[in-house]
Amino acid sequence: MKDMSKIAIFTLIIGFIIIAVTVSLFIELAGDVLEEEKFFADRIFQEFIVFAEEDWLYQLMGVVTEAGSILFLTIASVLLAVYLFFAKKSKWYSIFFSINMIGISLLTQVLKLVFERERPELIAQYGGTGFSFPSGHSTGSVAFYGFVGYLLWKKIATKWLRVSLVLFFAFLAVTIAFSRLVLGVHFFTDIVAGMSLGAAWLITCIIALEFLLWRGRKQRNS
Template identity: 85%
Template sequence: MKDMSKIAIVTLIVGFIIIILTMSLFIELAGDVLEEEKFFADRIFQENIVFAEETWIHQMMEVVTEAGSVIFLTIASVILAVYLFFAKKSKWYSLFFSINMVGISLLTQVLKVIFERERPELIAQYGGTGFSFPSGHSTGSIAFYGFIMYLLWKKVSAKWLKWLSVLFFACLAIVIAFSRVVLGVHFFTDIVAGMSLGLAWLITCMIALEFFLWRGRKKRNS
């Protein structure tokens, strides 16, 4: 820790704080779901955000939600993992990206089985099958696009392009999550829990990755 910069230490502390806050939110929602609580927010969003199929918002969300589907994220993850393995000087990027994606997928599926929360509506067309809590589109999108944001932040030199890219992927991940409510296949609390879990897992993987990169640099310089 002594040879770490102040910025690195502050970033590490902020990362742990975010993990604690997001996991606290997830645990709070998870406890209420286990007790079969009815959420006021779920009712409000179901009444005001779920649009009919003929509306342009619904049709747009049909397209957007595919960017968080299992098939798309699986193919995109394999491509990115292979690219990182061959293109980066350190193979840690590919390894921890793979851990990030495989881990969040397994974690999401296990939690779905544990909570067994029924969906508002089962619609296979939009991937709306199986249990509802937490939202797999939300966890997967936060983990995948969040890691892309991390890579862009580290590698893009132009500040305007860095901020624009990060903002774009952040908005995309959030819109994908909310598309699940608009399409009527998830409750609002499903996506909040999914985003919280996905962010906590993402930051955990990023901290672990940065640790191994830092340790590698320390060994080379010693």
């Protein structure tokens, strides 16, 4: 720790705080779901956010949600993992990106089976099948687009462009998650739990990756 810069230490502390907050939020929601409690937020969002199929916002979210589908994220993840493996000097980027995506997928599927929460509505057209908690589109999108944002942050030197792209991918991940509400295939708490779980897993993977990269640089310079 003494060899790390103050900025790196501060960033690490922030990362652990975010992990603690997101994990705590997920555990709190998960406990209530297990007890089959009814959430006021779920009812409010079901009443005011779910749109009819002929509405333009429903149609738009039907397109946006595909950017978080299993098929799209699987293909995009394989392509990015292969690119990172051959393009990056360190293979750790490809390895941890793969751990990030495979891990969040397994976590999501296992948790769905544990909680067995039924969806508000089953719509196979938009991947609205299976159990509801947590939202797979939310966990997958946060993990995938969050890692893309992390890579761009490290790669792009121009500050305004770097910030703009990171904000864009963050906005995209959130929009994909909330598209599930508009389409009526998830409860609000499914979305919040999914984003919390995705963020916690993403940051854990990034911290582990940065630690290994830092240790590698330290060994080369010693």
